Every structure is written in structure tokens, then in C-alpha cells.
Amino acid sequence: MEGYRTRQRELILEYLQNSQGHHLCPEEILEYLKDKGSPVGRSTVYRFLERLVEQGKVRKYYLGEGQGACYQYAQGQDCQEHFHLKCVECGSLIHVQCDYLNQISRHVLEHHGFTIDHTKTVLYGLCAQCAAGKKEAAD
């Protein structure tokens, strides 16, 4: 049902599970396993990730900026409920788990009839550090 159990799959899955809360792109997985001394083929990573997505074990995100897709181990339903903040200056991605923000989805659905898809939505702007940097530069 789930296919063969191989060295490569064990390694990829283990890294994903140990990275809960982060998003990993294929390149990061490749690099990590290479540095670890257990390199895995590029197509193996892509193919296995796609398979995990089909099985619902992993979630696939498109964070825009032409960066391609990234993946995250599905830890439960609350995965649907958080927002992403992306700093357009330094590129860092902030993963926000916050009750207040979680109300937004409900509000938008009830008052505007719109169902937000959190896997596709990213709030863009400036992180604290970059905002401070910009303010300084302006003074």
C-alpha cells in the first residue's frame, strides 16, 4: 500500500518529521542528506515528496517569489489554521500560530463569504529587524 521501505525514504521522512514547524524545500533536503554523508538522488526526493503529499502525510506550499514549492510534515489539523508572514526584505518566513489571527478565517467566511486557503496565503511585509533597518536609513 505504501511502497517499499528503503534507506532513502527513511532518511527523507525522518528529516521531515524532525523539522515540524518548518517548511523544507527539496534543495534543503538534498543538501542536508548530502552533508550528513547519505546523499540521495534529486529525482528520488521529488518523487517521494509528491507521493507523501498524495498520501496526505506531507503538505505542499507555494510561497511565491518564484522560489518553487516547499513541504511540511502534516502534524495535525491546526496546520490549516496558521498564517505565514514573509519579509520582502530579508526573505525570512515567520510561522504564526495565534488565536487572534485564527479568528480571521472565520470572520472572512461569515462576513465576506470567502474561504481562505492557508496553504496558498502569505502576508507580505517587513519583519521587525528590517523595519528597524529601514527606519534608521530614513533618519
Added chain:
Amino acid sequence: MEGYRTRQRELILEYLQNSQGHHLCPEEILEYLKDKGSPVGRSTVYRFLERLVEQGKVRKYYLGEGQGACYQYAQGQDCQEHFHLKCVECGSLIHVQCDYLNQISRHVLEHHGFTIDHTKTVLYGLCAQCAAGKKEAAD
């Protein structure tokens, strides 16, 4: 301030303005102008679109699924102060002026130190009509 006025830029801008309510990908613009008998270079389209985005005249979207970016004329509205909802199904763009949503920016700044840029931020999901359509299809 806004650069030179050229045949190519006039054509691209005109097509964007006549396509309000839709999103266009670079390929569509290239093809349209080619069919029209006024072909424009690929890099010209990419470079000018990027410039329009910087000027806030056009919005850039990443609708995921590895399709690349697409663009939409900003309709001349002041979009600094409200949120945008983009239906990933039908492509319609909804401008939302809502006190409740406006609090979000303040909350995110105060509690997460993050300054949201409304010209770049879009909430993706399903509009009421498309959500209804999907529900029907599932039954």
C-alpha cells in the same frame, strides 16, 4: 519618473487595462500581442510588468501549482489600506474594506513585530460562488 513612453509599453498596459477582473500571465500577453501583429520581446514583457508592480499599478500573483506568476491591473484604486481576497478558482479580486480586518495590521505589528504591506498581500481562497460550486460537485 515613469520612464519612456514606447510602443511596447503602451500595448502591454492597454491589454492589462482592458483585462480588468482577470489575471494575465506573461505568456498570454506575448501571444496576444503576437496575434495582434505587434509582437513584443519576452524580456520586455517581464521587465515592464515588474516595473508596473513596483509602481503599484499592477498586482503580481502566485497562484501556485507551479504555474508561475500572473498579473492584474490594479484598477487605479488606493489599495494601501485594505485587504484583497483572490479567488483561485474564478480569478476574481475582492477589495475588502472592513474595520475588523484593518485591526489585523495593528495586531500583527504590535504582537508579532511585523509590518504588513497591503500592496503585496493577498488572501487566497474560494469566493462564495465557487465554494458553492465545489460543494455541489462533491455531492
Added chain:
DNA sequence: TTGCGTGCAAAGGTTTTGCATGGCA
């Protein structure tokens, strides 16, 4: 043994970049 999994290299699609030429102001 059987057939799925792997890895390399090549191909595909989108976007960016270098550079010489062209055209607006």
C-alpha cells in the same frame, strides 16, 4: 524472481541576465 525504487542525465517550462542595437526626450 518480480517489479518497484533509485539515480543520472536530459528535457521542459518559466524567469533572469548580458550585451549590442534602437529609440525617446
Added chain:
DNA sequence: TGCCATGCAAAACCTTTGCACGCAA
């Protein structure tokens, strides 16, 4: 005339695909 804009081709990316070989079951 001085820059900026254009367009081609090449390069840069990310991802998919074909195919021979390897390995789990």
C-alpha cells in the same frame, strides 16, 4: 546627444521524465 528600452540568445532555476540498474519483498 545621452540614456533608457528593447530583443535576442544564453543562462539560471526548479521540476519532470526516460532509462538502465539496484534492491525490497
